[in-house]
Amino acid sequence: xxxxxKINDIKKKREEWESSTLKKVLDRFPERKKKFTxxxxxxxxxxxxxxxxxxxxxxxxxxxxxxxxxxxxxxxTMYRGRLWTMRxxxxxxxxxxxxxxxxxxxxxxxxxxxxxxHLPTQAGYDSDHPLSMGEVGKVGVAVDSIEDMKVLFDGIxxxxxxxxxxxxxxxxxxxxxYLAIAEEQGVPFDKVGGTVQNDVLKEIIxxxxxxxxxxxxxxxTVDLIEYCYEHVPRWNTxxxxxxxxxxxxxxxxxxxxxxxxxxxxYVQACxxxxxxxxxxxxxLSFFFNAxxxxxxxxxxxxxxxxxxAKIMKExxxxxxxxxxxxxxxxxxxxxxxxxxxxxxxxxxxxxQAYATALGGAQSLHxxxxxxxxxxxxxxxxxxxxxxxQIVAEESGATETIDPLAGSYYVEALTDKIEAQIDxxxxxxxxxxGTLKAIELGYIQKEIQESAYRFQKEIESGERIYVGINKYxxxxxxxxxxxxxxxxxGEMQVERLKKLRxxxxxxxxxxxxxxLREVSKSDENVMPAVIEAVKARATVGEICDVWRDVYGExxxxxxx
Amino acid sequence: MSSDKDRKIKVIVAKPGLxxxxxxxxxxxxxxxxxGMEVIYTGLRQTPEMIVQTAIQEDADVVGISxxxxxxxxxxPKVVELLRQNGMDDVLVVGGGIIPAEDIPKLKxxxxxxxxxxxxxxxxxxxxxxxxxxxx
Numbered sequence: 001x002x003x004x005x006k007i008n009d010i011k012k013k014r015e016e017w018e019s020s021t022l023k024k025v026l027d028r029f030p031e032r033k034k035k036f037t038x039x040x041x042x043x044x045x046x047x048x049x050x051x052x053x054x055x056x057x058x059x060x061x062x063x064x065x066x067x068x069x070x071x072x073x074x075x076x077t078m079y080r081g082r083l084w085t086m087r088x089x090x091x092x093x094x095x096x097x098x099x100x101x102x103x104x105x106x107x108x109x110x111x112x113x114x115x116x117x118h119l120p121t122q123a124g125y126d127s128d129h130p131l132s133m134g135e136v137g138k139v140g141v142a143v144d145s146i147e148d149m150k151v152l153f154d155g156i157x158x159x160x161x162x163x164x165x166x167x168x169x170x171x172x173x174x175x176x177x178y179l180a181i182a183e184e185q186g187v188p189f190d191k192v193g194g195t196v197q198n199d200v201l202k203e204i205i206x207x208x209x210x211x212x213x214x215x216x217x218x219x220x221t222v223d224l225i226e227y228c229y230e231h232v233p234r235w236n237t238x239x240x241x242x243x244x245x246x247x248x249x250x251x252x253x254x255x256x257x258x259x260x261x262x263x264x265x266y267v268q269a270c271x272x273x274x275x276x277x278x279x280x281x282x283x284l285s286f287f288f289n290a291x292x293x294x295x296x297x298x299x300x301x302x303x304x305x306x307x308x309a310k311i312m313k314e315x316x317x318x319x320x321x322x323x324x325x326x327x328x329x330x331x332x333x334x335x336x337x338x339x340x341x342x343x344x345x346x347x348x349x350x351x352q353a354y355a356t357a358l359g360g361a362q363s364l365h366x367x368x369x370x371x372x373x374x375x376x377x378x379x380x381x382x383x384x385x386x387x388x389q390i391v392a393e394e395s396g397a398t399e400t401i402d403p404l405a406g407s408y409y410v411e412a413l414t415d416k417i418e419a420q421i422d423x424x425x426x427x428x429x430x431x432x433g434t435l436k437a438i439e440l441g442y443i444q445k446e447i448q449e450s451a452y453r454f455q456k457e458i459e460s461g462e463r464i465y466v467g468i469n470k471y472x473x474x475x476x477x478x479x480x481x482x483x484x485x486x487x488x489g490e491m492q493v494e495r496l497k498k499l500r501x502x503x504x505x506x507x508x509x510x511x512x513x514x515l516r517e518v519s520k521s522d523e524n525v526m527p528a529v530i531e532a533v534k535a536r537a538t539v540g541e542i543c544d545v546w547r548d549v550y551g552e553x554x555x556x557x558x559x
Numbered sequence: 560m561s562s563d564k565d566r567k568i569k570v571i572v573a574k575p576g577l578x579x580x581x582x583x584x585x586x587x588x589x590x591x592x593x594x595g596m597e598v599i600y601t602g603l604r605q606t607p608e609m610i611v612q613t614a615i616q617e618d619a620d621v622v623g624i625s626x627x628x629x630x631x632x633x634x635x636p637k638v639v640e641l642l643r644q645n646g647m648d649d650v651l652v653v654g655g656g657i658i659p660a661e662d663i664p665k666l667k668x669x670x671x672x673x674x675x676x677x678x679x680x681x682x683x684x685x686x687x688x689x690x691x692x693x694x695x
Contacts, residue, residue, distance in 0.1 A: 119576070119577035119628055120577060123577045130606065131576065131577060131604065133606075133633060134632075134633030134634055135576050135577050135628060135630055138628055138629040138630060206579075207579045208577075208578070208579020208581065208603045208604075209579055247580075249582050335582070338677065338678055339677045339678055340678055372657065372677045373659055373660075374629075374657065448586075448589075451582055451585075451586055452589060455586055459680055459681065459682065465678075468678045477659075478659075478660070479661075481659050486632075555602060555603070559588045559589065
């Protein structure tokens with residue numbers, strides 16, 4: 001990018017600057033800290049210049065938007081063509097309440113839905129299971145059967161709105177319900193669009209909503225991918241998630257590296273199933289976090305796009321450019337929010353949303369300022385949505401593509417993060433692949449180590465966190481808190497009783513028996529799951545069939 | 560053994576219910592161990608019965624429960640109650656996680672000694688345990 005002579009010239013100038021102008025000041029006023037680091041602990045130099053990206057090859061490293069290696073973005077026009085999808089993760093209480101919140105968000109200009117299911121649904125238990133005690137409707141909406149799902153999407157046209165569902169081990173079940181409802185609305189499967197998270201590996205690594213052991217749970221993941229390729233072409237079949245890895249304490253580079261490692265495992269599994277890489281890879285999507293250190297996040301996103309494109313092309317021999325695109329959703333960092341002085345969180349979220357826009361995401365959820373205390377109130381959700389609307393409409397981040405490209409610092413950091421990702425992928429390959437690395441606890445321990453380091457930095461005061469270890473003040477507790485009706489547990493149990501009493505018992509039993517047989521065979525389970533949900537089988541009943549056939553995952557703890 | 564004042568404080572770090580947020584629990588398990596305590600981490604998906612069973616088996620001095628999924632009002636008092644029923648009234652029960660301030664008085668009334676919210680310095684939790692543990 002720079003010719004030799006110019007570089008030597010700059011080098012000379014820089015040395016002069018260091019020994020004269022800079023030195024004079026440093027001698028009298030030492031810098032605030034000996035070492036400056038990003039929030040991930042990566043050392044940051046005083047100044048970046050062409051010397052830091054001396055051998056920078058523009059065409060090789062960046063290229064052009066919509067083209068390999070996609071560093072600058074996956075679409076040729078990015079936000080000049082269309083803004084990212086504004087998609088707030090929402091769900092609590094009953095299907096009726098969440099349906100109301102969905103309609104409110106759509107009225108406020110949100111452009112897609114994102115369903116938060118309560119933990120029993122995510123863990124494959126019905127609301128009346130002993131492990132569901134106290135959990136019903138708490139961190140998401142209670143969905144036990146297709147009847148709840150119908151209420152959830154009542155009055156929402158499934159051919160016009162795309163829906164993202166945070167559901168993993170039981171992803172096939174919830175997708176089956178969604179498809180059955182689309183069918184009832186008269187919407188053909190090829191008009192249905194959305195995403196299921198379907199990323200079971202990160203549940204085992206850090207999120208905890210696992211059900212079955214790695215092998216059979218991966219089989220269900222691949223069944224869904226295969227089925228959608230054939231029948232639901234607009235569906236994003238998986239959302240390979242770094243979000244929770246970061247929440248659990250990883251650095252930015254680890255978030256990207258371990259997510260890509262999971263991605264490699266899924267692609268490998270699909271290929272082993274006999275699917276051609278260019279058939280399923282265009283529907284793979286990703287999900288990342290965004291912390292407050294804007295430039296590090298931007299570098300992370302750019303490095304991730306470039307690295308994934310290379311993996312798909314070089315390791316898996318993808319030919320279709322769509323197979324090489326890292327398309328992703330972002331949620332701002334939940335763990336960055338403080339319970340102290342909660343209004344400060346609005347500023348954090350704004351910076352994180354800005355980083356997301358500069359980084360080139362396809363969709364975004366902005367967190368609400370009260371989420372370190374409770375589920376967000378309607379007021380807090382509105383501020384969060386407005387925050388990303390301000391970033392989109394006022395900040396200027398959307399006017400040109402990848403605006404930070406060419407920044408000496410951002411390019412140097414992008415290269416550095418890419419090198420860190422590469423180091424992890426090589427290490428995981430050496431260990432025998434992602435599943436093996438998880439089994440050994442390698443990935444989990446790396447994340448925990450980073451979480452520990454961060455905590456120590458906060459407690460020693462080495463890293464400043466406003467309201468936590470500096471600028472602390474006494475304050476009254478936040479009083480406007482969203483409360484989930486404690487009666488919802490009983491209500492949901494009543495609903496289940498009624499469902500079980502009123503459904504066609506013969507049809508229900510046949511559907512579950514058929515599912516059991518199919519699950520033991522090599523046949524794709526999706527059609528049998530769709531029949532089962534239509535026969536009013538519940539999430540818990542379907543997962544029980546699989547618990548029986550596949551067994552349950554029991555994690556090793558690496559503390 | 561039970562009268563040995565030099566015996567390490569034994570802490571059960573427990574994750575109740577289906578909540579998977581275990582960053583804080585695992586971090587504290589490590590911090591407690593570094594502070595000279597003996598720590599048993601239960602892992603995820605514990606019922607109150609399972610937590611109390613572990614406390615009995617291990618003859619624990621402290622049970623620390625971490626919840627970020629809103630189940631504290633059900634779980635924390637239930638654990639205290641089951642400990643009492645099993646004659647383990649002297650076990651110090653502390654809690655942490657996403658817990659609205661207005662829920663705290665009720666939890667304390669039910670016998671939870673202290674609630675530690677997000678952003679609490681870990682040393683504060685260690686000190687609290689050391690000062691309030693009722694050694695057998």
